Amino acid sequence: xxxxxxxxxxxxxxxxxxxxxxxxxxxELIPGDAAQAILGSYATPENLARVRRELGLDQPLVxxxxxxxxxxxxxxxxxxxILQRPVLDEVLDRLGPTMLLAGTSLMLAALxxxxxxxxxxxxxxxxxDGLLTTVVLIGISTPSFWLGLMLTLVFAVELGWFPVSGMxxxxxxxxxxxxxxxxxxxxxxxxxxxxxxxxxxTRSTMLEVLRRDFIRSARAKGLNERSVxxxxxxxxxLVSIIPVLGIQTGFVIGGAxxxxxxxxxxxxxxxLVGAIQQRDILLVQGGVVVIAALYVIxxxxxxxxxxxxxxxxxx
Amino acid sequence: xxxxxxxxxxxxxxxxxxxxxxGAAEAEERDTLVVGQIAEPNALDPHTVTAVNxxxxxxxxxxxxxxxxxxxxxxxxxxxxxxxxxxxxLTYTFYLREGVRFHDGTDFNAEAVKFNxxxxxxxxHPYHHTGPFPLAFFFSAIDEVTAVDDYTVRMELSEPFAPLxxxxxxxxxxxxxxxxxxxxxEEFGRNPVGTGPFQFVEWVSNTQVTIEANDDYWGSPAGxxxxxxxxxxxxxxxxxxxxxGGLDLIVEVPPDxxxxxxxxxxxxxxxxxxxxxxxxxxxxxxGPFTDHALRQAVNYAVDKESLVENVLQGTATVADSPIxxxxxxxxxxxxxxxxxxxxxxxELVEQSGYDGEEIVFYVTEGGSGMLDPIPMGTAIxxxxxxxxxxxxxxxxxxxTFLDEVNAGLEGRADMAQMAWMTNDPDTLPYLTLRTExxxxxxxxxxxxxxxxxxxxxxxxxxxxxTEEERAALYREMQEIVYEDAPWLFVGNWVQNAVxxxxxxxxxxxxxxxxxxxxxxx
Numbered sequence: 001x002x003x004x005x006x007x008x009x010x011x012x013x014x015x016x017x018x019x020x021x022x023x024x025x026x027x028e029l030i031p032g033d034a035a036q037a038i039l040g041s042y043a044t045p046e047n048l049a050r051v052r053r054e055l056g057l058d059q060p061l062v063x064x065x066x067x068x069x070x071x072x073x074x075x076x077x078x079x080x081x082i083l084q085r086p087v088l089d090e091v092l093d094r095l096g097p098t099m100l101l102a103g104t105s106l107m108l109a110a111l112x113x114x115x116x117x118x119x120x121x122x123x124x125x126x127x128x129d130g131l132l133t134t135v136v137l138i139g140i141s142t143p144s145f146w147l148g149l150m151l152t153l154v155f156a157v158e159l160g161w162f163p164v165s166g167m168x169x170x171x172x173x174x175x176x177x178x179x180x181x182x183x184x185x186x187x188x189x190x191x192x193x194x195x196x197x198x199x200x201x202t203r204s205t206m207l208e209v210l211r212r213d214f215i216r217s218a219r220a221k222g223l224n225e226r227s228v229x230x231x232x233x234x235x236x237x238l239v240s241i242i243p244v245l246g247i248q249t250g251f252v253i254g255g256a257x258x259x260x261x262x263x264x265x266x267x268x269x270x271x272l273v274g275a276i277q278q279r280d281i282l283l284v285q286g287g288v289v290v291i292a293a294l295y296v297i298x299x300x301x302x303x304x305x306x307x308x309x310x311x312x313x314x315x
Numbered sequence: 316x317x318x319x320x321x322x323x324x325x326x327x328x329x330x331x332x333x334x335x336x337x338g339a340a341e342a343e344e345r346d347t348l349v350v351g352q353i354a355e356p357n358a359l360d361p362h363t364v365t366a367v368n369x370x371x372x373x374x375x376x377x378x379x380x381x382x383x384x385x386x387x388x389x390x391x392x393x394x395x396x397x398x399x400x401x402x403x404x405l406t407y408t409f410y411l412r413e414g415v416r417f418h419d420g421t422d423f424n425a426e427a428v429k430f431n432x433x434x435x436x437x438x439x440h441p442y443h444h445t446g447p448f449p450l451a452f453f454f455s456a457i458d459e460v461t462a463v464d465d466y467t468v469r470m471e472l473s474e475p476f477a478p479l480x481x482x483x484x485x486x487x488x489x490x491x492x493x494x495x496x497x498x499x500x501e502e503f504g505r506n507p508v509g510t511g512p513f514q515f516v517e518w519v520s521n522t523q524v525t526i527e528a529n530d531d532y533w534g535s536p537a538g539x540x541x542x543x544x545x546x547x548x549x550x551x552x553x554x555x556x557x558x559x560g561g562l563d564l565i566v567e568v569p570p571d572x573x574x575x576x577x578x579x580x581x582x583x584x585x586x587x588x589x590x591x592x593x594x595x596x597x598x599x600x601x602g603p604f605t606d607h608a609l610r611q612a613v614n615y616a617v618d619k620e621s622l623v624e625n626v627l628q629g630t631a632t633v634a635d636s637p638i639x640x641x642x643x644x645x646x647x648x649x650x651x652x653x654x655x656x657x658x659x660x661x662e663l664v665e666q667s668g669y670d671g672e673e674i675v676f677y678v679t680e681g682g683s684g685m686l687d688p689i690p691m692g693t694a695i696x697x698x699x700x701x702x703x704x705x706x707x708x709x710x711x712x713x714x715t716f717l718d719e720v721n722a723g724l725e726g727r728a729d730m731a732q733m734a735w736m737t738n739d740p741d742t743l744p745y746l747t748l749r750t751e752x753x754x755x756x757x758x759x760x761x762x763x764x765x766x767x768x769x770x771x772x773x774x775x776x777x778x779x780x781t782e783e784e785r786a787a788l789y790r791e792m793q794e795i796v797y798e799d800a801p802w803l804f805v806g807n808w809v810q811n812a813v814x815x816x817x818x819x820x821x822x823x824x825x826x827x828x829x830x831x832x833x834x835x836x
Contacts, residue, residue, distance in 0.1 A: 032714030038365055038449050040683055041735055043721060044746075045757045047452060054447035084358040084504045093520040149551060157559045164556040170349050170523055170543045264547050266521035274355065274548075279714060 001304070008300050012293065019292045020285055024065050027281045033057055034081035037278040055081050068282065077289075078282035082275070087286035090271065095290060097167055098267030100179075101259070102252050104187040109194035109252070110245060116195070117202020118234060124207060132199065140196035145258040148189035152262070155185060165264035186263040190255050194248045201244055205237040212236075239310045246302035250295055345836045346540035348818075350829070351553045351565035355521050355546040358504030361489035362435050362448050366683075367736070370486045371566070371829035372524055372544050376418075377489035377509030380409055380428065380468075381480055383826045388590060388642055388738070390480045394423060394490060394510065395468075404475030404780045411466040415533045417492035418514040425462035430493040432460045432470075445501050453482040475778045477785055481739035486828070512537040512832040521546060538820060538835030557582070557813060564814040564821070566829065570628035570687075576813045585812045587823035588632060590639045591684055592743060593734040595676075595695070595803035598724040600763040603669050610800040612663035613730075614653035616702045617695050621655075623806050626690045631806035636793045637744045639807050641825040645740035645786050647793040652804065660702045674699070674706045677720060677731035682713030684734040686808060692732060695803075723754035723761050730803065731761065736827065740789055745773050748796060764801035 035051040036043050052058045059067075068078055077087035120132040156164040162185050168174045209215065210233050218228045257269035264270075268287050275283035307313045356369045361377055364370075380395040392398075395409040415423040433440045435451040456476035461469045472479070482488060495508035507515045512534065513526040524544040528537035545562065547553040550569040556562045557576075568576065568584075576582045597604040597613070604610050623631040635652040638645055678692035679685055689710065696706045709728070711719060720731045735743045745752070750765040752758025769792055776788040797804075812823055820833045 030715070031718040036714055036717060038447075040365055040717070041759075042365070042450065042452075043717065044759070047449065051447045051449050079501075082357050084360070084363060085502065090520065149555075152552070152555050157555050160559060164559050164561050165547060165552050166545065166561070167522060170525075170545060171347050171541075261549055262552060264521075264545075264549070264552055266519075270521060270548070277714070 001307075005300065005304065008296075008303075012296050015296060016289055016292055020069075020289055021065070023285055023288050024068070024281065025061075027276075027279065027284055028061055030279065032279055034279045034281065037280075038082065057081075068285065077286040080275075080280055080283045082278045082280045083283065087282050090283065091268065091286045091290050094266060094268040094271050094287075097265055098253070098256055098260070098269060099294075100183065101186055101190065101265055101267060102249070102256055104183055105190040105252050105256075106194065106245070106249060108187060108191040109198055109248065112191070113195040113198025114202045114241065116199040118206055118229070120199070120203045121206035121210065122229060129203075133203070136196040136199045139192045140200075142192065143258075144189050144193055144255050145262050147192055148186065148259055148262040151185050151189055165262075167266055186259050186265055189262070190252060190259045193255065194252055197248060197251075198241065198244065202237060202241055205240045206233060209233045209236045235309070239306065239313075242302055242306045242309060246299040249298045249302075253291055253295065348539045348542045348831065348834065348836075349561070349563045350542060350544045350831075351547045351556060351562040352544050353546070353553070353567050354548055356518075356524060356544070359507035359515065359518070359524070360445075360504035361486045361491065361509075362431075362451070363446060363504055364486070365449050367827050370827075372526070373486050373489060373507075373509075374511070374828040375513045375542065375831050376507055376511045376515055376526055377486075377491065378511050379483055379486075379488040379490060380411075381484045381488075383484050383824065383828075385830075386822065386824065388481070388825050389644065390484050393484075400780060402780075404477070404778065405472045407470040407472070407479065408463070409468045409470070411468065412533065413466055415510050416531060417495070417508050417510050418529060419492050419495050419508045421492055421494045423490065423510050424465050425468045426465075427490065427493050428468045429460045429462050430496075431490050432457060434496065435487075442496050442500070445496060445503060448487075450485075450487040453485065453487050454479075475780070477777050477779055478739040478741045481741075484826075485738045513542060516541075535833065537831075538833050539831065542831055563818060564812060566810070566812045568811050568813050570630045573628065573630070573811060573813075581816050582813050583816050583818070585814065585821065585823050586809050587811075587825060588639070588641050588807055588809045589736065589825045589827050590641045590738065590740075591734065591736045591808040591810075591827075592634055592637060592639050592804075593631065593684070593686060593691075593732075593806045593808065594634065594637075595730045595805065596720070596724065596733050596747075596762040597801060597803060598729045598762055599765075599801060600725050602729045603667070603672060603674060604729055604762075606667040606669070607800070608663045609667035609669055610803075611653070612660045612667060612702065613699060613704070613803050614800050615656045615663065616660035616704075617698045617803060617805070618655040619652060619805055622691060622694055626694055627686055627806065629809070630811060631686065631808050634804045634807045635797060636804065637748060637796055637802070638740045638789060638793055639737075641807070642740040644782055645789040647790040649790075650793060650797055653800075657698075657702055664702055664704070669704070671703070671705055674704055674730065675728040676706050676708050677716065677724075677728045678708050678710050679713050679716040679732055680710055682716065684736050684808065685713075685732065686734070686806070688732055691805070695805075720761050721754060721759060723763070725763070733761075734808075736808075738826065740785075741773070741776060744769075744789075744792060744796070745777070748801065749773055762801055764799070766795060766799060769795055769799075 035048050035057055039047050071078055080087050080090060083090055116132045120129045123129045152164055156162045163182050167182050168178050215233055218232050260267045260270040272287045352368055354368050356372055357364050361373045378393050381390045382393040384391040394412050396412050398407060398409045400407055417423055434442045435448040456472045456474055457470050458473045459471045463469050492508035496503050499506045505518055512529055512532050514529045516525040516527050518524045527541045547556055553565050554572045557565050577584050597610055599605055619633040623633055633652040635650045640646045679688045681688060692708055696708055699706045724731060737743050747759045748764050749770050752760040753763055754761055772788045772792040776785045779785040810823055810827055814821055817836055819835050824830055
């Protein structure tokens with residue numbers, strides 16, 4: 001098992017390298033560069049040449065990539081052109097909020113998604129099933145940024161229960177209660193789609209498992225319905241659900257880009273939007289590489305988790 | 316199982332209800348002003364940044380030798396109490412205010428002024444590497460800065476350059492503490508030290524910048540104990556945050572929301588026009604707009620009143636000149652916008668010999684000062700279709716758009732949207748309307764307008780040493796440009812802000828900066 005984990009971690013290196021090359025060259029293909037973004041209306045060829053020289057953007061592309069790669073091996077992600085600070089500092093500042101938001105959303109999605117799916121499966125074709133299936137379908141079909149704005153209008157502007165945006169109060173904020181209070185609306189908005197996907201999957205998997213022979217045997221031997229559902233059916237369904245949790249992580253982190261914008265959450269998603277608009281290549285690189293690493297690690301954890309749940313799967 | 320789940324659900328609800336109560340019960344202290352910014356600042360070093368969003372914080376922390384007077388774009392003393400300009404316009408001598416200290420306790424003096432300019436302009440300066448300094452060319456006419464004595468500074472220019480004082484009043488001319496630059500080096504932009512009414516406290520990445528009153532300030536003390544600048548990028552979120560009481564002051568309010576704030580007594584809406592011009596560049600080198608009659612025709616054909624009232628919902632006024640009316644001393648009051656007259660436009664189209672060829676129109680999706688470019692673009696297209704012009708729109712993302720348009724319209728388009736916000740009446744016409752400013756020569760004259768009279772007037776205005784002399788030259792230039800119609804003049808942006816009704820002494824400045832030294836509750 002440890003050897004497997006080590007091998008997977010080593011495999012991460014070529015994956016991240018590939019991603020960094022793709023990002024670097026795509027950013028290069030988009031017209032305009034950081035010097036252009038900084039100078040805006042004042043981007044005369046003369047000024048552009050001067051700022052490019054001072055930023056090091058006048059060097060050939062491949063040369064710049066290898067400088068970046070050389071620095072990264074020493075733990076240096078470079079310096080943001082626009083924010084004028086080390087990329088690593090900026091990324092680390094942003095990583096915590098994004099992990100908090102994405103983690104909470106995934107937890108909510110897993111909890112409510114599986115609960116709804118199990119209930120819908122047990123009550124198949126009854127009113128509970130119909131209600132849950134409808135709600136889930138609406139959830140999946142609603143764009144999360146729109147839902148975010150609507151939740152804000154109702155629960156923040158009209159009712160005043162939650163803050164509109166940000167992660168803490170501007171004066172004297174930052175306590176756990178304060179952050180949780182700010183976390184409710186963005187994490188719910190972000191969780192909705194994943195909840196729907198997980199609920200649908202749980203429902204269908206549970207239905208399939210419930211029709212299997214061993215469930216009939218369990219019932220026949222007189223086990224009460226509760227342990228039939230929880231111990232036998234649900235545990236077996238989990239084997240198919242866990243890998244989907246891993247995939248949903250990717251969607252949740254992707255969705256965080258919108259949600260962080262709507263709720264002004266100080267995370268990596270928002271940082272990336274700004275960095276791309278301003279052609280801040282190194283900041284984009286740093287952000288994307290960190291997100292990719294996160295995604296790979298989470299999927300590794302999911303795979304390990306799966307082998308724990310299902311002894312038939314060995315890693 | 317159902318009971319357990321119900322129990323868990325109730326627990327969660329009870330827990331969060333407790334949290335809501337805690338959040339709502341605490342009243343906000345009224346010694347703090349919370350400002351909703353449109354984006355995270357890039358850096359707080361006035362010499363390295365170019366965005367108005369950053370300037371709005373900077374002008375409260377730093378001061379320059381001179382500044383724009385309250386409510387105007389005329390220059391008045393700040394850290395320099397007075398100054399002389401030599402007859403030939405080549406030597407400026409500034410007499411500095413004594414007894415001013417930077418927030419780090421060091422003295423503001425002639426050596427500090429010299430450090431500020433040398434850092435930007437001298438590539439061998441030991442702190443030049445703390446750049447780049449993108450707008451340093453504002454001061455490129457300066458040959459040498461000399462500290463004559465502790466409180467006298469002399470600037471020698473290589474050629475007369477009338478816009479120098481306006482440029483010194485711009486944030487690029489704000490004075491930073493030399494000792495803080497020496498201490499923080501490249502990180503100075505995250506550790507700003509100036510002489511202004513407020514001093515820097517902290518910057519929490521993408522969350523807030525906090526500044527507090529400077530107790531040792533030489534001028535009248537700040538009216539607020541503390542100001543927090545919060546970046547709220549999304550316009551709808553900014554409005555919602557304002558409505559829910561999370562912000563006290565927001566700028567660049569979406570036009571759709573202004574009406575709502577106007578009807579609500581708990582808010583005050585502020586408006587102020589500024590040095591901004593929104594126009595269409597016409598291609599004078601090739602295609603239909605080489606014809607003067609057709610250029611005038613499009614100026615008559617577009618209903619600009621309707622554009623500013625209906626598309627921009629009153630957040631702009633109709634333009635008629637390359638100099639914005641906010642430069643009141645230089646603007647030609649005798650000009651009146653080309654009236655909306657489709658019949659006259661059709662006559663001119665007849666005269667022009669336009670034969671129905673396709674007119675390519677570059678439109679951006681959005682960008683600094685571009686207002687609502689897509690709805691504006693389609694409305695203009697419709698007005699031009701009305702007089703029989705076949706206009707096809709091509710849309711670009713902002714940085715791509717700049718790349719395309721700044722390279723010149725030849726071989727690309729017949730017309731393109733553009734907007735400029737400047738600090739001196741010289742800047743826009745000098746960079747965009749002179750023969751020597753064609754893109755191939757490093758300028759922004761993307762439509763290739765060329766009129767030797769205009770060239771001469773603009774050069775003469777740079778050499779002029781008095782404001783009256785400059786103003787006369789600019790007025791003449793504006794009349795010629797109006798008649799030649801190298802652009803389709805559209806609008807001047809009226810900036811807006813919304814504040815809570817009990818905010819005192821606040822006003823927007825034509826410069827678009829946000830001076831908050833005297834505001835209070």
